[in-house]
Amino acid sequence: MKIAIEVQKLHKHYESFHALKGIDLSVHHGEIFGFLGPNGAGKTTTIRCLLDLIRPSSGTVRIFDIDPQQNSVNVKKFIGYLPGELNLDDRLTARQSLSLFAALRNHQADWKWIEEHANKLKLRLDTKIKNFSKGNKQKVGIIQAFMHQPRLLILDEPTSGLDPLMQKQVLQMVTAAKNNGATVFFSSHILSEVEEVSDRVAIIRDGVIIDTAVVQNLIAKNVRCVTITCEKQIDVDGLLNKLPHLKLLENKQNTIVLQVEKELAKVIDYCSPYTIKDFVTKEPSLEEIFLTYYTS
Numbered sequence: 001m002k003i004a005i006e007v008q009k010l011h012k013h014y015e016s017f018h019a020l021k022g023i024d025l026s027v028h029h030g031e032i033f034g035f036l037g038p039n040g041a042g043k044t045t046t047i048r049c050l051l052d053l054i055r056p057s058s059g060t061v062r063i064f065d066i067d068p069q070q071n072s073v074n075v076k077k078f079i080g081y082l083p084g085e086l087n088l089d090d091r092l093t094a095r096q097s098l099s100l101f102a103a104l105r106n107h108q109a110d111w112k113w114i115e116e117h118a119n120k121l122k123l124r125l126d127t128k129i130k131n132f133s134k135g136n137k138q139k140v141g142i143i144q145a146f147m148h149q150p151r152l153l154i155l156d157e158p159t160s161g162l163d164p165l166m167q168k169q170v171l172q173m174v175t176a177a178k179n180n181g182a183t184v185f186f187s188s189h190i191l192s193e194v195e196e197v198s199d200r201v202a203i204i205r206d207g208v209i210i211d212t213a214v215v216q217n218l219i220a221k222n223v224r225c226v227t228i229t230c231e232k233q234i235d236v237d238g239l240l241n242k243l244p245h246l247k248l249l250e251n252k253q254n255t256i257v258l259q260v261e262k263e264l265a266k267v268i269d270y271c272s273p274y275t276i277k278d279f280v281t282k283e284p285s286l287e288e289i290f291l292t293y294y295t296s
């Protein structure tokens, strides 16, 4: 398996604040890798270290086997990067901005591709940046990241500030890039979008990777979300004492919602004396699975 991004024991201190506490990551060639975490978890700090925009306190980064600290210019040539906060020159139009990005990369802009994608994103190329909303500026950032068809896309919250239709377009661009052979590393705190397009996902919280998993495996984990409604009020404390591995998601009047791994039959046995009126079980979304990581 070829590796596109390899990060080992990455630490970053901002003075006395320990923002990254030994991050290990390994992103395979040609995969879409979602980097999930709540605000302040360390996503942007990790991404900046990948691109050598900031230097880690310790640890190593390799991009296609190259150390970005040793070869920063070369590494950036084959990366398309969307920063979390993009600063564009207000005086330029979107078209002029994109021309500038192409010139900085010493790359001939592919205007057919740009115009096609500007259309899809409903971005007016001849409007000045100063007249753009936050979402439209984000679209310029997205196009500049993708437009030279880089081998590696590093996207910091690419759908931030976009409406749901535009978010979908961006996720389609991510998938199309993968289909053309690119590797995509993108951060997000929106679980559903990561679930939709990623092959694998890492969850970061407080500067620590708490899990890395294949999305399909996570979904296929034998975890079920169970909603049970009884005629009488269920003694939930008794249930949780008896089956301590259950996770109680909701408890409203005579209805409880549980995350259950193996104990489904025991839950039904326990609830039977309360006369079960309704019983629904479903696969949990990534959101429900990860909520347990975020809150535990």
Ligand SMILES: Nc1ncnc2c1ncn2[C@@H]1O[C@H](COP(=O)(O)OP(=O)(O)OP(=O)(O)O)[C@@H](O)[C@H]1O
Residues within 6 Å of the ligand: 014, 017, 019, 037, 038, 039, 040, 041, 042, 043, 044, 045, 046, 084, 189
């Ligand atoms: N330059 C800095 N100086 C001091 N602390 C910083 C600096 N940059 C980031 N931090 C802190 O490091 C932690 C991680 O920040 P980071 O921006 O990497 O998080 P994030 O996961 O990208 O969050 P968000 O989703 O809010 O963008 C936060 O607590 C943040 O306040």
